[in-house]
Amino acid sequence: MSESPIWHPFTQHGLGEPIPKVARAEGAVLHTEDGAQVIDAISSWWVTTHGHSHPRLAAAIAEQASRLDQIIFAGWTHQPAEELATGLRAMMPPGLTRVFFSDSGSTSVEVALKMALGYWRNRGEPRERIVVMDNGYHGDTIGTMSVGARGAFNRAYEPLLFDVTSIPFPQAGAEQATLDALERACAGGAAAFIVEPLVLGAGGMLVYDAGTLAEMRRICAAHGTLFIADEVMTGWGRTGTLLACEQAGIEPDILCLSKGLTGGAVPLAVTIASEPIFEAHCSSDRARMFFHSSSYTANPIACAAANANLAIWRAEPVAERIAALAARQDERLAELARHPAVRQPRQMGTIAAFDVGEADGYLSGLAPRMLAMFRERDVLLRPLGNTVYVMPPYCITAAQLDRVYAVIGEVLDAVTG
Numbered sequence: 001m002s003e004s005p006i007w008h009p010f011t012q013h014g015l016g017e018p019i020p021k022v023a024r025a026e027g028a029v030l031h032t033e034d035g036a037q038v039i040d041a042i043s044s045w046w047v048t049t050h051g052h053s054h055p056r057l058a059a060a061i062a063e064q065a066s067r068l069d070q071i072i073f074a075g076w077t078h079q080p081a082e083e084l085a086t087g088l089r090a091m092m093p094p095g096l097t098r099v100f101f102s103d104s105g106s107t108s109v110e111v112a113l114k115m116a117l118g119y120w121r122n123r124g125e126p127r128e129r130i131v132v133m134d135n136g137y138h139g140d141t142i143g144t145m146s147v148g149a150r151g152a153f154n155r156a157y158e159p160l161l162f163d164v165t166s167i168p169f170p171q172a173g174a175e176q177a178t179l180d181a182l183e184r185a186c187a188g189g190a191a192a193f194i195v196e197p198l199v200l201g202a203g204g205m206l207v208y209d210a211g212t213l214a215e216m217r218r219i220c221a222a223h224g225t226l227f228i229a230d231e232v233m234t235g236w237g238r239t240g241t242l243l244a245c246e247q248a249g250i251e252p253d254i255l256c257l258s259k260g261l262t263g264g265a266v267p268l269a270v271t272i273a274s275e276p277i278f279e280a281h282c283s284s285d286r287a288r289m290f291f292h293s294s295s296y297t298a299n300p301i302a303c304a305a306a307n308a309n310l311a312i313w314r315a316e317p318v319a320e321r322i323a324a325l326a327a328r329q330d331e332r333l334a335e336l337a338r339h340p341a342v343r344q345p346r347q348m349g350t351i352a353a354f355d356v357g358e359a360d361g362y363l364s365g366l367a368p369r370m371l372a373m374f375r376e377r378d379v380l381l382r383p384l385g386n387t388v389y390v391m392p393p394y395c396i397t398a399a400q401l402d403r404v405y406a407v408i409g410e411v412l413d414a415v416t417g
């Protein structure tokens with residue numbers, strides 16, 4: 001174990017926990033080198049939508065790799081990127097007209113924040129304040145940590161994080177407090193409000209209602225505060241609709257997408273902006289251009305995978321699969337909710353979550369214990385502190401999902417019995 005030179009993400013190597021080696025994956029199943037078949041109940045950290053090694057995605061990647069692998073994207077373009085941008089424009093809310101490429105969810109958020117500040121500066125009315133929601137998560141870079149919840153994850157970096165205005169999470173029954181706080185923040189001249197629509201993922205799979213989302217959007221519009229929807233996790237059908245914003249009937253000013261953009265096969269992200277944000281940067285003055293790029297911006301192989309993902313959405317019954325999975329999650333969660341250890345069961349589309357026992361945060365001892373027990377039973381689940389959630393690829397079979405819930409039941413008995 002300690003012979004590997006690899007330093008893993010979000011891993012305490014000092015605990016010497018086993019790190020299984022995965023040889024291949026298909027559908028919702030991971031095959032490890034030692035022969036185990038593990039059900040991937042968290043879509044390999046929320047990215048795999050249609051299932052692992054989907055033939056359409058694999059073929060598109062192979063074909064593109066042998067045609068055009070990589071090309072500078074400043075001042076150059078290529079067919080897979082053009083096709084993808086056009087395809088996204090057709091699929092996404094009509095007001096979102098300009099597609100900016102990058103390569104991870106964090107980067108798509110960094111780009112959104114830079115676009116928002118650039119918009120205000122180029123208009124000659126600098127606004128700098130960003131408004132965020134308590135318990136939000138937008139990535140692990142310095143900028144995205146600044147707009148995310150402060151806690152154990154980022155305590156060491158706190159001195160580097162910039163100051164933001166935070167509004168409370170809209171607890172059921174207390175939504176007005178959230179709306180009032182947003183109103184006050186926007187009235188003070190905020191540049192932008194960034195939020196995860198309907199589900200706060202890493203913050204503990206906290207769900208809130210579409211009416212509150214619509215109201216938050218209205219408040220921002222009334223004050224000119226740009227509304228940034230971080231749909232990096234919620235996008236691509238996770239909440240039951242292509243975008244979570246759809247359920248509130250809203251269009252953001254800026255939309256961040258990544259995880260499921262390529263069906264989860266290769267890294268890619270987009271930040272899609274409305275025309276006024278592009279316009280504010282468009283000029284004969286070079287000083288007003290949008291100063292952002294990364295080496296692999298719009299990598300052709302990644303774009304080809306994303307085009308294959310769009311083709312899957314168009315050609316396969318994805319919406320039906322999502323609806324069937326959502327219905328099954330609903331049934332299984334309702335049964336599990338009878339277990340005395342289950343608190344606050346909640347579900348949004350393909351995502352089901354609940355809390356176990358008393359809340360004591362991400363570093364609670366319960367999470368690693370449960371994680372180990374899930375691993376022993378060949379199910380990949382990774383509790384967030386005391387929150388257990390199930391977020392499988394849409395292709396998971398009924399039998400596989402039933403197995404996941406049976407294992408959760410066993411583990412709950414073991415940790416609470």
Ligand SMILES: *Cc1c(COP(=O)(O)O)cnc(C)c1O
Pocket residue numbers: 104105106107109137138139140196201202230231232233234258259
């Ligand atoms: C995962 C996530 C990110 C960060 O994406 P990375 O690809 O891990 O950088 C940003 N926002 C949300 C809502 C996420 O769930």
